[in-house]
Amino acid sequence: MHRKSAYILFLAVLALLVIGIVMLFSTSAFARDSHGDVYFFIKRQAVWFGVGLVVCIVAALVDYHFWRRTWWLWFALALVALALCYVPHIGMRLNGSRRWIGGGHLTFQPSELAKLATIFFLAAWFARYEKPSANVIFGFVLPLAIVAMPAVLVLCEVDLGTTALIGTTAFVIMFVAGANPLWLGGLAFAGLGSLLIVATRISERMGRLSAFLHPENYKDDAGLQQMQALIAWGSGGMEGLGLGNGRQKMLYLPYAHTDFIFPIIGEELGLRASLLVVFLFVIIIVCGIMIALHAKDRFGLLLGCGVVSIVALQAAVNIGVTTSLLPNKGLPLPFISYGGSNLVACMFGVGLLLNIYRQGILEPPQVKRATMHTRVLPRI
Numbered sequence: 001m002h003r004k005s006a007y008i009l010f011l012a013v014l015a016l017l018v019i020g021i022v023m024l025f026s027t028s029a030f031a032r033d034s035h036g037d038v039y040f041f042i043k044r045q046a047v048w049f050g051v052g053l054v055v056c057i058v059a060a061l062v063d064y065h066f067w068r069r070t071w072w073l074w075f076a077l078a079l080v081a082l083a084l085c086y087v088p089h090i091g092m093r094l095n096g097s098r099r100w101i102g103g104g105h106l107t108f109q110p111s112e113l114a115k116l117a118t119i120f121f122l123a124a125w126f127a128r129y130e131k132p133s134a135n136v137i138f139g140f141v142l143p144l145a146i147v148a149m150p151a152v153l154v155l156c157e158v159d160l161g162t163t164a165l166i167g168t169t170a171f172v173i174m175f176v177a178g179a180n181p182l183w184l185g186g187l188a189f190a191g192l193g194s195l196l197i198v199a200t201r202i203s204e205r206m207g208r209l210s211a212f213l214h215p216e217n218y219k220d221d222a223g224l225q226q227m228q229a230l231i232a233w234g235s236g237g238m239e240g241l242g243l244g245n246g247r248q249k250m251l252y253l254p255y256a257h258t259d260f261i262f263p264i265i266g267e268e269l270g271l272r273a274s275l276l277v278v279f280l281f282v283i284i285i286v287c288g289i290m291i292a293l294h295a296k297d298r299f300g301l302l303l304g305c306g307v308v309s310i311v312a313l314q315a316a317v318n319i320g321v322t323t324s325l326l327p328n329k330g331l332p333l334p335f336i337s338y339g340g341s342n343l344v345a346c347m348f349g350v351g352l353l354l355n356i357y358r359q360g361i362l363e364p365p366q367v368k369r370a371t372m373h374t375r376v377l378p379r380i
Contacts (some may be wrong), residue, residue: 006357009287012280013335013350019265019277020336021045025247027257027264028338041338048340052347059351060358064218067352068127068299071120072230078117081110082153094113098157110340111162114150116345118166119173119306121146126177127299140183143174160195161329167191172309173302212327214331226324228253229260232267233323240270245329259330262322277336281315284308300356307349 021042028041037043069076085091092100092107100107104206122143129138147170155163171191175184200209210218212226219227232248235241247267249256256264266274285308292304305315311334318333320326334346 003361005290006354009284009291009353010352011264012283012287016277016280016284016335017049019273020261022050022243023261023265023268023336024257024338026244026246026268027261030249030251030256038095044340045338045343048343051340052344055264055344056347056351056354057223059348060354064303064352064355064359066299067120067303068124071117071124074113075117075121075146078110078114078150079153081108081113082150082157083267085110085153085157099159099162107341109339111154111159112341112345114154115162115166115169115310116348118147118150118170119310122170122173122177123299123306126173126302127297130177130298133312134260136180136183139177139179140174144170144187146369155198159330160198161317161331164191164195164329165310165317165331168313169306169309173306176305177302210329211325220357223308225260225328226321229263229322230324232263236267236270238271240266240268240273243268259318259332259337260322262319265336278319281312281334285312288312288353291353291360294360295356296360300360304353304356307352311346311349 020045024045025042029038081101084101090101091098092102099109099111101110102108125146126139127145129135147166148301151163151166154166171184171188175181212223215223217223228248232246233255235247241247246264249264253260253263260279265277277366288304288308288311292301292308295301295304313330315334317326317329317331318337321328321331332342334342
């Protein structure tokens with residue numbers, strides 16, 4: 001099964017990309033920012049897909065230990081890019097958040113680079129300090145202090161969803177690396193409490209929490225998206241209304257081509273297609289974990305776990321939000337939602353997994369036995 005995991009992973013990602021292009025073609029014609037061109041978002045997504053494909057190939061061919069040696073460079077670039085979000089005429093403010101840099105048709109979301117840089121750092125850190133993983137300073141305080149730098153910058157953008165995503169990914173990598181579970185439990189409670197306190201002090205985010213708890217009372221403002229998403233799910237039923245026949249994308253459901261594209265899949269293609277999407281993400285998670293567990297060293301294991309965590313958590317949050325199981329977080333659905341920065345980052349992650357798989361398979365058996373002790377961890 002392990003020897004076929006990369007091929008299965010590739011096919012699952014390809015299927016999600018095809019579903020994404022088809023659904024973007026169906027929804028983008030009604031998007032408000034199409035500039036009069038019904039193919040505007042399709043063209044831009046195609047360009048980003050080309051960039052993502054090149055990045056994926058590079059990540060699959062370049063030895064993944066390169067990212068261990070240069071993690072500090074990408075971490076510094078991520079901090080600089082996040083700081084540029086607050087610079088006038090460079091950073092862009094949209095819907096109360098400063099998440100983008102650039103201008104015109106060319107924009108970039110630095111938080112995507114921050115996610116990858118955080119994975120590089122944590123994997124390199126715990127690969128270097130394997131024995132002190134249970135030490136409170138080297139196994140907990142110092143790595144958290146460094147991860148807090150990009151997390152705080154993202155939090156100041158008023159992007160609570162991505163902040164929680166970075167924190168949860170750090171939690172997963174530290175857990176796999178063998179950090180003390182009591183410290184991690186305290187970190188989880190502290191992080192959740194901090195996010196709730198910040199959310200209650202921001203009127204827009206507090207509105208989203210209130211809309212989640214009392215959707216009927218906020219169905220015309222803060223809870224509009226999730227209420228319209230539920231209508232889309234109910235309209236689609238088991239069979240769906242047919243591709244292109246959805247009604248909620250006709251300006252009833254805001255951002256139907258980005259964060260809320262999953263309910264449109266349910267409305268037009270039905271419950272079966274929606275469950276197929278969920279199943280494809282499960283396949284990616286299982287294959288990704290299998291690739292990570294068979295990595296030839298500790299760094300590959302932690303890097304693979306980090307990549308899988310980023311994709312899996314983002315997909316879970318998006319599906320949870322669009323089915324009203326979670327408050328609105330503004331996270332796209334990987335490989336399907338419109339958005340160039342996220343697509344390129346996810347394709348890069350797939351390339352990393354393929355690289356880890358390739359080196360794990362090609363490694364001679366005697367070398368693999370000699371390095372097996374680096375992967376015997378308390379969590380595996």
